Amino acid sequence: MLNWLRSLPFLVLIGLMAALLGACSTNPATGQSDFTIVSAAEERQIGAEAHPQVVEQFGVYEEFPDLNAYVAIISSRLHSVSEMSNQPFTFSLLDSDMVNAFAIPGGYVYVTRGLMALANSEAELAGVIGHEIGHVIARHGAQRMTQQTLAGLGVAVVGIALQDRNLMNLAGAGAMAWITGYSRSQELASDELGVRYLTRAGYDPFSMASFLEQLERQSQLARQFAFQDNEPDPANSWFATHPRTQDRVVAAAEIASIGLVDPFVGRNTYLRQIDGMVFGDSPAQGFIRGRVFSHPELRLTFEVPDGFRMVNAPTHVTAFNRDGAAIIFDGGAYSGGSMVNYTQTWITELAGRQMALNDLESITINGMEAATGWVRLPLQQGDSEVRLLAIRYGSDTVYRFVFIAPVGQASTLATPFRRTTYSFRQLSGSEAQALKPLRIRIVQVRAGDTITTFANQMQFENLQRERFMVLNGLTSEADLQAGMLVKVVRE
Numbered sequence: 001m002l003n004w005l006r007s008l009p010f011l012v013l014i015g016l017m018a019a020l021l022g023a024c025s026t027n028p029a030t031g032q033s034d035f036t037i038v039s040a041a042e043e044r045q046i047g048a049e050a051h052p053q054v055v056e057q058f059g060v061y062e063e064f065p066d067l068n069a070y071v072a073i074i075s076s077r078l079h080s081v082s083e084m085s086n087q088p089f090t091f092s093l094l095d096s097d098m099v100n101a102f103a104i105p106g107g108y109v110y111v112t113r114g115l116m117a118l119a120n121s122e123a124e125l126a127g128v129i130g131h132e133i134g135h136v137i138a139r140h141g142a143q144r145m146t147q148q149t150l151a152g153l154g155v156a157v158v159g160i161a162l163q164d165r166n167l168m169n170l171a172g173a174g175a176m177a178w179i180t181g182y183s184r185s186q187e188l189a190s191d192e193l194g195v196r197y198l199t200r201a202g203y204d205p206f207s208m209a210s211f212l213e214q215l216e217r218q219s220q221l222a223r224q225f226a227f228q229d230n231e232p233d234p235a236n237s238w239f240a241t242h243p244r245t246q247d248r249v250v251a252a253a254e255i256a257s258i259g260l261v262d263p264f265v266g267r268n269t270y271l272r273q274i275d276g277m278v279f280g281d282s283p284a285q286g287f288i289r290g291r292v293f294s295h296p297e298l299r300l301t302f303e304v305p306d307g308f309r310m311v312n313a314p315t316h317v318t319a320f321n322r323d324g325a326a327i328i329f330d331g332g333a334y335s336g337g338s339m340v341n342y343t344q345t346w347i348t349e350l351a352g353r354q355m356a357l358n359d360l361e362s363i364t365i366n367g368m369e370a371a372t373g374w375v376r377l378p379l380q381q382g383d384s385e386v387r388l389l390a391i392r393y394g395s396d397t398v399y400r401f402v403f404i405a406p407v408g409q410a411s412t413l414a415t416p417f418r419r420t421t422y423s424f425r426q427l428s429g430s431e432a433q434a435l436k437p438l439r440i441r442i443v444q445v446r447a448g449d450t451i452t453t454f455a456n457q458m459q460f461e462n463l464q465r466e467r468f469m470v471l472n473g474l475t476s477e478a479d480l481q482a483g484m485l486v487k488v489v490r491e
């Protein structure tokens with residue numbers, strides 16, 4: 001969770017993009033006339049205005065200047081063989097753990113460190129960047145590029161999350177927002193352009209397809225994490241709407257690879273570059289360790305009950321169990337009045353109509369003024385008891401919990417939810433200082449090492465083995481070879 005104030009300008013940006021209308025122009029990659037959203041000059045202006053907001057929202061990951069330089073070199077290699085090599089492009093590495101890459105008009109291309117963590121070679125990263133350059137050059141429209149792609153990143157605001165658990169979980173768990181928002185034909189066009197730039201720049205054209213497989217594995221892992229192992233891809237996912245794309249990408253790579261001698265993959269080069277890179281949440285976002293969330297900058301911590309898994313999103317933190325119970329935590333401004341009044345106003349806003357809370361009472365949590373009450377609501381997971389808790393923190397902030405228990409679990413969860421309530425407290429300076437992010441650590445496989453050897457090194461409380469295999473693109477024990485480099489995640 002970021003400081004909640006930082007989310008606001010972004011919503012304004014999305015609104016601006018949505019308001020833009022269409023015009024006609026010529027596509028430099030195909031030479032054909034396209035219906036696009038705005039003129040090239042307008043695109044550059046939109047990009048120039050939006051870019052600082054993207055940077056403000058996510059932050060640039062610049063802990064290791066060598067890594068930024070590395071991304072810039074790969075990017076400019078691809079850009080220089082594109083149809084817009086004479087126009088300046090800006091490539092940024094964003095400080096976000098979401099697996100994401102996107103472009104905005106005017107030549108601004110972004111990849112996240114979350115995406116870089118998932119890639120296993122320089123050529124795979126190059127494929128992603130080539131694909132995004134393709135969207136810019138094919139001018140796939142300012143509206144879709146920005147509105148949908150960017151809105152997808154902050155999609156699970158509390159009102160939505162109450163209704164749609166899938167969206168809530170997947171948005172936070174690193175689902176691939178990177179390719180949503182475009183039509184299938186636009187995606188194919190960008191994939192094919194990406195393969196074109198990869199090949200021209202000397203990279204292995206098949207790495208685009210191998211990274212798409214990585215994305216699919218990551219998507220399955222996200223579902224497994226969200227207790228949705230047996231459910232199919234959600235209907236809104238890219239893999240559900242573009243099932244044939246990998247075949248097309250492979251076909252394009254087969255054509256591109258004819259006559260290609262020794263194309264560059266760069267697995268070890270790449271892995272050594274990302275050694276030490278932050279994985280998952282940064283200190284500005286707060287850390288999940290098992291069932292505890294701690295935010296060193298906002299100086300707070302709390303613990304969720306047994307059986308709950310947590311997801312940290314830019315605007316909020318959610319926790320959920322296998323049976324549809326959930327906890328949503330966020331923050332907002334305090335502008336005077338009692339917490340009881342605050343909570344009453346809040347439920348009315350959430351419900352969209354006047355609604356009274358049951359047992360609304362003032363309480364004290366570790367010295368902080370708070371109020372709580374509950375109401376029964378029909379939610380997606382069934383009739384549920386929804387408890388609101390607002391805590392006044394300092395002079396200008398309110399932190400809030402929404403506890404959701406389907407009626408069948410309400411009595412079982414009453415005590416665990418109460419424990420979470422009273423676990424909320426301020427962090428001391430030394431506690432905050434002791435919190436360190438997780439990092440990608442590159443290690444060499446020795447004879448006798450197994451997947452279990454490395455799964456045990458993964459500093460997570462669940463799915464260690466699955467996380468290790470997905471991160472390294474391994475499908476079986478046989479994929480692990482002595483001498484190869486692999487990624488593990490730990491402090």
Ligand SMILES: [Zn+2]
Pocket residue numbers: 131135178179182187190
């Ligand atoms: Zn795309």
